[in-house]
Amino acid sequence: MWVMGDVYAGRFELVDLVGSGAHGSVWRVWDHRDGGYLAGKVLSQADSVAIVRFFREQGLRFQHPHIVAPLGWVGEDDRVMFTMPLVRGGSLTTLLNDYGALPQRWALAITDQLLSALEVVHGAEVVHRDIKPHNILLEPGTQPHVRVSDFGTAVSVADDSPRLTRLHHVVGTPGYLASEAAEGADPDPLQDLYAVGVVLWQMLTGERPPRLGTPAVPVDLQDTALGGFLSRLLAPVGSRTHSATEARRQLRIVPAQAAHADEPVEVFDQVGALPEGWGPDGPTPAEPGPIATITPAAQELIPARRAPRWPVAVALGVAAVGIVLLVVAGVLLFA
Amino acid sequence: MSEVAQVRAKQSELYGAPLNEVLQRCSAALGLNQAQMAKLLGISAPMLSQLINGHRIKVANPTAAARLVALVQAADAVSSGEITVAQAVAAVGEADATESFTATTAIRPKRHLAADIQDVFRATAAAGDFIGAANAIRAEYPDVAELLVVYGAERADTAAAWTDQKLGR
Structure with missing residues (x-):
């Protein structure tokens, strides 16, 4: 199970869940390497085989203002996360x-x-x-x-x-x-x-x-x-x-009938405000305020806000293994 | 008059009161928060905030507008003790099923797969023929004989139950 605060491939930290579909969930993720928020779609390996193959074959060809092209993908354990630009207006x-x-x-x-x-x-x-x-x-x-x-x-x-x-x-x-x-x-x-x-x-x-x-x-x-x-x-x-x-x-030659005087359509930002602990530039340092007044003994009872992050080298290693496994799976399935 | 006040005045004309008041009343009666109400109305949470904060006048989607009417009625009925909250929530969910502007497929009650299969059988031969055919093959193909009888000659509810059992539902 992936939970808030997990960091994948030593790079993408899950911020909050912004959607879910038939095959997986979509998270807002923070990119620790390049900075910035992205959408991360998490799929099981089985569901991701087709898209990994597609991305390998076609991914970079579809840079287009009306296409959400995957930026990349990382594998870890039995899950694969595809990153793509965070499109904020809903569907x-x-x-x-x-x-x-x-x-x-x-x-x-x-x-x-x-x-x-x-x-x-x-x-x-x-x-x-x-x-x-x-x-x-x-x-x-x-x-x-x-x-x-x-x-x-x-x-x-x-x-x-x-x-x-x-x-x-x-x-x-x-x-x-x-x-x-x-x-x-x-x-x-x-x-x-x-x-x-x-x-x-x-x-x-x-x-x-x-x-x-x-x-x-x-x-x-x-x-x-x-x-x-x-x-x-x-x-x-x-x-x-x-x-x-x-x-x-x-x-091009189809005329649009003028709209009657209704309120204009507006696409709202459907991705909510950032949760506590996050700002426009990524994770914000924990506020020192109230914690300081709590006795050291009580402080030990307060759970850490986020799970400890994996050392980057280990996580990248795991990701690499995942990618190799996926490629092997892809070859076996589609050879 | 400020822009928000103008919007709220127009909402009063349309809905009897500004939507912040209307929805506040519903929320209190049904114990729902804003996100849950948006879900019940079938609109997005940002759209609901726009309406509540007086940035937009109208519930544009007619299906959602019908659900809003049902939501207000249901909240009133809960307040006066006529129905429970659960009944109210169910009533709002059904609101668009009684209105004509949704797709016809959405309002047609779900038909069991078995009913369609039985239609095909009955368009092919009479019930007696299927029973006769079943008797002729039962010794060698008992399962096929059962299928012929169930779809060719059984009652709809028996066929539906048998189908569900076969499909492990």
């Missing part, structure tokens, strides 16, 4: 819960940003496979700025990639899964475009997509440019918009 799920349907200006801008991220991902012959609001993070502020995250299910579809890396079971989330993917088709960038269509539908309606089947284009959009754009993303393979680049080209 698109949070935004939809706060506002319901979004103004068209927001929905279209977010869609274009998603597509720009997918242009890069698909350009590298990678399919994300799990585009959905939960995996779309936002920067706080009054203008839309999303970042595609969670490449744990991403897969290479390059011609020269080993066939075995294409998993033979359906991966994705019901509701966002194109029908051909649900029926077992090989991963294809077109399936990400379908999921973008579902996300756009969700931003326009404020509703959750049906678990099965394709959501229907809202009646009031049916004869509009936006409705046409949406239906081409949700269309069956063959008539679906064939690339992220083509979708962006179509989107």
Whole structure:
């Protein structure tokens, strides 16, 4: 179990838990080497094999304003932690819960940003496979700025990639899964475009997509440019918009209906204030005040605020062993 | 009038009182803190603080707005001793299920897997046929015979229980 105050690989100290997902938890961590707060996603080794492989193959290729690229990863014991920039505005799920349907200006801008991220991902012959609001993070502020995250299910579809890396079971989330993917088709960038269509539908309606089947284009959009754009993303393979680049080209000529005079959308900072003992520049020295008045005997009863840190050399050694084990596991699994 | 005072005046028009007062009352009656109330309403904690601190007027998401109405009603009912806190919390959680603006899938009661399987069987042949088929193969394939009878001829609740048992649920 990882707990607050632990230091991983002699470098990343867990500050507080900022989120949790199906496969692991996300911590705010302090980077003792370079300074600064990061997000650290903690996964079991089994869950991390795919993402380690992905990161090894692709990690550095995805430096993009609308992608949360992993910065690195460290292994320790049976856990792996991926570090990435701390994106503070929550996910698109949070935004939809706060506002319901979004103004068209927001929905279209977010869609274009998603597509720009997918242009890069698909350009590298990678399919994300799990585009959905939960995996779309936002920067706080009054203008839309999303970042595609969670490449744990991403897969290479390059011609020269080993066939075995294409998993033979359906991966994705019901509701966002194109029908051909649900029926077992090989991963294809077109399936990400379908999921973008579902996300756009969700931003326009404020509703959750049906678990099965394709959501229907809202009646009031049916004869509009936006409705046409949406239906081409949700269309069956063959008539679906064939690339992220083509979708962006179509989107450029879709006008956004002016929002009625509602309160403007704002993405709030969803990462809480730093816990006690932490400041903008990292751990703050313990306050000497009240402790000084406590008798030495009583002081011994007060538990240390943080667990003692491991010597850096030992921790790095452990991390190195972990990395070697992971690489071996990866080779065994995917060779 | 300060900006916050203006927001609170508009909140009074919409919700009968400023949201800091409304939510304070609910929080006291139900013994919930701000984070728990945000969760119950289905909005983020920062959004709830914005509303409470008079930085935003409206609960924008209609689902959350419906839950707020339910939350106020439930808190009043708890205060007057009509229902317990647990019943109140459950009532708020169900609020959006009765409103029409959520996805239709969210309001449809969950159907058991066995019901769908039985539909397929019954669309294929009559119950008597499945019993007959089961009798014909029982000596050699007793488990398959049981499956035919359960999905082809049994009551829905029996089929559901049998399915759960098979799947170890």
